[in-house]
Amino acid sequence: MTQSLKIVEIINIGEELLIGRIVNTNASWLAKKITALGGRVRRITIVGDDLNEIASAIIEAVNRKPDIIITTGGLGPTFDDKTMEALAKAIGKPLKITSESLAALKKACKRRGVPLDEKRMKMAYIPEGGEVLPNPVGLAPGVMVNYEGVTIVALPGVPDEMKSMFERSLASRFLGRGFVEAELLVEDIYEADLSPILDKIIKLFPKVYVKSHPQMRCGKPVITLHLYGRDVTSLELDKVCEEVMNMISSLGGKISRVK
Amino acid sequence: MTQSLKIVEIINIGEELLIGRIVNTNASWLAKKITALGGRVRRITIVGDDLNEIASAIIEAVNRKPDIIITTGGLGPTFDDKTMEALAKAIGKPLKITSESLAALKKACKRRGVPLDEKRMKMAYIPEGGEVLPNPVGLAPGVMVNYEGVTIVALPGVPDEMKSMFERSLASRFLGRGFVEAELLVEDIYEADLSPILDKIIKLFPKVYVKSHPQMRCGKPVITLHLYGRDVTSLELDKVCEEVMNMISSLGGKISRVK
Known part of the structure; x- marks a missing residue:
């Protein structure tokens, strides 16, 4: 609820963006929202599903000292979903299952009527010290961590999930001037x-x-x-x-x- | 006409992308084209109309050593068109009017039926040593420069101009494997x-x-x-x-x- 202008960087993750299969509407939606809420998006970076590329992009963004970094994509159960691992690497913390992340995933699986098996369990791992952001639409929870004075938020790439999690967990943090x-x-x-x-x-x-x-x-x-x-x-x-x-x-x- | 895979970085320049006013279709169009031609887009970066931000983004991209960097936007006659100045700064060269850049701009003005006055003359300045890319649709010519083993290409942001210049001056450089x-x-x-x-x-x-x-x-x-x-x-x-x-x-x- 602060009145100061929040400087934001967006990092969109996914090979589909780098081969032009998908137009990056996540970036424009977030940029529009954040701007309307009084924040300022200073840079948008798109990288593929590569552990080192994602971790580098996060570290480079942290070094530019924005208030908030928002990543989208790479939170699902498949082999190419590497954001949590890359984030953990970038901030030097191990990945862990916490009671909150497990509860959020259990709740989402129950709502969807799917079992919480080994493959889905991958989505309960978050970097140590992170705050879980529940996913009201899909399965994969997001996470918010503080690192070197920067708030880093990882949201899913599926637009409906990303949008509802932004509105629910992030929008209120941007309330700045009109x-x-x-x-x-x-x-x-x-x-x-x-x-x-x-x-x-x-x-x-x-x-x-x-x-x-x-x-x-x-x-x-x-x-x-x-x-x-x-x-x-x-x-x-x-x-x-x-x-x-x-x-x-x-x-x-x-x-x-x-x- | 080489058969090796070209690694490309795209840098899209313009505040309109950072406030979400425009969806970045230039990036997806280029990414699709380059991929279809056998190139590989490794990163896309979006920055605003800020001299230092643009120059930094170019320098950071050069340091990652892609084969080609393509920028879009910021080549027009108004105060917020800063790409040529930022590119010159990034590669440590002065901006100059050359006989080629002047001829390209003169030709474009003649085709459009507009005078080549002081304000339009701004578009004839390119970084020293650059190769002029004529603009068959609009006024502002593009430029191609080699710097530390990386080919840097500046294209306009207006989609029709960007596309025709890519097809005309760049597409053939990507012919790689299928x-x-x-x-x-x-x-x-x-x-x-x-x-x-x-x-x-x-x-x-x-x-x-x-x-x-x-x-x-x-x-x-x-x-x-x-x-x-x-x-x-x-x-x-x-x-x-x-x-x-x-x-x-x-x-x-x-x-x-x-x-």
Whole structure:
């Protein structure tokens, strides 16, 4: 429930992301959520199902000292699910079954109506000292550990499981200052002609980020301007939008607010 | 035109990816293409429009010694387009306008029917020693530089521009051994029960990767098995599929090949 801005790194784990079989919607969902909750995602890293690669990615992220690292993927019962082992390696702790992790897995197996056999038991191993995050949808519990001042959270890769565990166990930790955004559509002006105006805007309103996304439609330039800020009220953002619209209109461009 | 497997890292640049405004389809498109061409994507990194973050991500990637690093984004005319500057910083070279970069930009401006003014001139600056990659769709040229044995390629972030430049200037560099894949759909067996079979399969066929993607449908388990390999013929893969299907049938599960 702190008011400070949380810096977050996301690590998505899975060969399917590195061969392009799957579009990484977990990253964009998490990034959107965390941003809306007032956090700031500083980096996203995708690695395959390789013990050393995962452990390296975690250690490198820890060394950049974010507040929170969230991993997704690699928590299941099969041979290619290596996140818990890699996390244990990264933080120098052994993997252990705890009463909490066993209870969480037992409960999930019971709900699913499946036996807790040797293969599923793999999912009860968590790095020593970790806090178990129950999985309300699937089987594999997640874990939260503190290491060198960084909170590391391992979530499953199955989107429904990842989302429900984030909402349940993590969302409340990000409550920071508000995030506001607006979108303007600019027609008949090229991005290059717009850039002096954007330079002026960011000098006038340093707390608002302005990003231009150019496209060509039917041979004509169309630019979406995305304005957003943290610790900015929507009234302040409205004022910035108005200013931008005036400046662009004076250049002879068509501009409208779409969001 | 070499036959060796190229190891690739992708670095996607843009705040819009870190706030979840955009799903990173550039990464999945590139990953799929590179994999199909026989390359191997080992890591994907996403950073924002920050000079030091971009330069650090490039240096870290260089230190992991892939064959090729591909960056996307940050080549446009606005203040937040910092990739060329960051690349120059990472490899310790100054930014320069060359006759090739100027010619490429002039040609693109002429095609678009826009003037090559001061703001657009920013896009003609490339790191010293770089090879210009013309942009057949948009304005900003890309660049290819060699640094410490690694080929670094900067492509634009606009998907159409990125794709056409990859096809035109990069695809032929990946021609390695063939990549084959198959997909099996397993019903009525849980992933945990499947895992001993998968363990057996990867021991029997070490060149084929098998990845299971579990789902629940109407309260029943459905697992997609994705099998793929490099330097594997489709006949060999067919044999592996047959073996897997026999093993799973003998467990009482329903299995079919869908791809």
